[in-house]
Amino acid sequence: MDAVLYHGEPNGASLTVLAALVESGLDTPCQPIDLLGGARHKLPGIAEPLAIDLGIEGEGPVLVVNGEAMTESVFLAQYLDELAGGCGLQPDDPYAHWEMLMWCRQITERLSPAAALLGNLANSQASIAAIPADDFAALSASVVSDDLRARWQALHDGAVDAAHVADSEAKVDQAAARCEDKLADGREFLMGDFSIADLVTYSWLAGMELIRPESFVAAPLTAAWLARVAARPCVVAALALANHAEPLRSWAPGPEINRWG
Amino acid sequence: MTDVTLYHWEPNANSGKPMLALMEKGVPFASHYIDMLQFDQHKPEYLAVNPQGTIPAMTYGSRVLTESTAIMEYVNAAFAGPELMPADAQDAWRVRWWMKFMDQWLGPSFSMIGWSVFVGPMVRKRDPEELAAAIDRIPLPERRVAWRKAINGDFSESEMAESRRRVALGIAKLEEELGKRDYVGSDAYSLADINIFNSTYSLPLSQPDLASREKTPNIMRWLKRVYERDAVKRTWAMGKTDLAARYSLVMEGIV
Numbered sequence A: 001m002d003a004v005l006y007h008g009e010p011n012g013a014s015l016t017v018l019a020a021l022v023e024s025g026l027d028t029p030c031q032p033i034d035l036l037g038g039a040r041h042k043l044p045g046i047a048e049p050l051a052i053d054l055g056i057e058g059e060g061p062v063l064v065v066n067g068e069a070m071t072e073s074v075f076l077a078q079y080l081d082e083l084a085g086g087c088g089l090q091p092d093d094p095y096a097h098w099e100m101l102m103w104c105r106q107i108t109e110r111l112s113p114a115a116a117l118l119g120n121l122a123n124s125q126a127s128i129a130a131i132p133a134d135d136f137a138a139l140s141a142s143v144v145s146d147d148l149r150a151r152w153q154a155l156h157d158g159a160v161d162a163a164h165v166a167d168s169e170a171k172v173d174q175a176a177a178r179c180e181d182k183l184a185d186g187r188e189f190l191m192g193d194f195s196i197a198d199l200v201t202y203s204w205l206a207g208m209e210l211i212r213p214e215s216f217v218a219a220p221l222t223a224a225w226l227a228r229v230a231a232r233p234c235v236v237a238a239l240a241l242a243n244h245a246e247p248l249r250s251w252a253p254g255p256e257i258n259r260w261g
Numbered sequence B: 001m002t003d004v005t006l007y008h009w010e011p012n013a014n015s016g017k018p019m020l021a022l023m024e025k026g027v028p029f030a031s032h033y034i035d036m037l038q039f040d041q042h043k044p045e046y047l048a049v050n051p052q053g054t055i056p057a058m059t060y061g062s063r064v065l066t067e068s069t070a071i072m073e074y075v076n077a078a079f080a081g082p083e084l085m086p087a088d089a090q091d092a093w094r095v096r097w098w099m100k101f102m103d104q105w106l107g108p109s110f111s112m113i114g115w116s117v118f119v120g121p122m123v124r125k126r127d128p129e130e131l132a133a134a135i136d137r138i139p140l141p142e143r144r145v146a147w148r149k150a151i152n153g154d155f156s157e158s159e160m161a162e163s164r165r166r167v168a169l170g171i172a173k174l175e176e177e178l179g180k181r182d183y184v185g186s187d188a189y190s191l192a193d194i195n196i197f198n199s200t201y202s203l204p205l206s207q208p209d210l211a212s213r214e215k216t217p218n219i220m221r222w223l224k225r226v227y228e229r230d231a232v233k234r235t236w237a238m239g240k241t242d243l244a245a246r247y248s249l250v251m252e253g254i255v
Helices: A012-024 A073-083 A094-123 A125-129 A133-142 A146-157 A162-183 A196-205 A220-230 A233-239 B013-025 B068-078 B089-124 B128-136 B141-152 B157-180 B191-200 B217-227 B230-236 B243-254
Strands: A003-007 A030-032 A062-065 A068-070 B004-008 B030-033 B057-060 B063-066
Touching (some): A003 A012, A012 A073, A012 A094, A012 A233, A068 A073, A068 B089, A073 A094, A162 A196, A162 A220, A196 A220, A220 A233, B004 B013, B013 B068, B013 B089, B068 B191, B089 B141, B089 B191
Parallel strands (some): A003 A030
Antiparallel strands (some): A003 A062, A062 A068
């Protein structure tokens, strides 16, 4: 099997997949790419690009297997777990598995777009805005997805929708509160045992401690859980791949804010 | 007797997914019809089952499961019967990818168009005060916004244009996919087919300029194969509105 994982800095979607790959024990080669340079849209050797062209998650990692681009961090984590014959990242019990999927979907639908918006505004908008016009035009032209291109353009233009920012801050608050509720019974990890739910939640929430600390003021259990996840060997190994001094401040355009409001 | 109860509307879009998955697996279930157009899903009897007021919901013993795609995955894993997820990990990834693409990107566009031309006009005939009270009972704020837009016809021209763009692009990509593989995401019938069929079965009627024998032969071949499944016929027989009649019209057109 011919496979390579192209990834950004270990934060957001890239962090989930890098940590899952470490946990799986698979020896898939990893190739860091410059997401803010548009490298994800110029990857070599892709015969089936659909998952990049119409991916939901924005500038997440791309696993290329036998010429097919594979995206969406939760599904890539599931794929790696299953390819390894089950490395313990997914519960075996169908109901527990349903609970994990429901949790992950809440995170990817509600927290991820919110965290990506706030993270980009705080940490990457200035550098996207500073891309020279010709270079930005070339980058923009390489993005096949119209809606992802629009999110790049908004950051380049410095367009800020105050309602989206307020909604995103509320969604980060809600995510921290949901974690706090889940952890209230003293469990060590979100689903009890360590799972993809911890990886995906940590990957989008950990950076929010830096940008929106008020979300965590009334969430001591969540802060302690973030520290436990950060200490997991697979997360330590993924974070060690960073080129950025503070990978949790590294963001690239993410998923879209729900069109229905 | 059965331990499984499904609360659902028509065998269509989200409600149709767990109905079809249960039928394919051969799992008997008690059917509890929720009339979405009468706002049954926001009434106290149903909120006692699913406080979020979304349909479908499934109860199994003392457990309540929600979210149609996640319910399907549960049904496939929890019950004996034909396997509806591919054994190959990359095929399974592709099945999940297509379901997310439908659930989060293409489906909301189908539904914005459907609500604007079908659901909105249907419920708009009611007493405005009754409607306002019904909307106030919706537990999820996002759903309140969506219902208000549908009822008031508040979708902007740019929102509708974007939904039409996504529908046209999504249909074109589905056509390409079904040119590569027999079914969506793999060469065997799976949850992705159930998911996507439930939102595309009426395309030849609703979007004849985008989906037809001439324009999308792969989709038409696939629709015909899915239509002919026994589980699909038995599920469609549970429909109560003219959506079921549309099904037979499409059948006549493509078979």
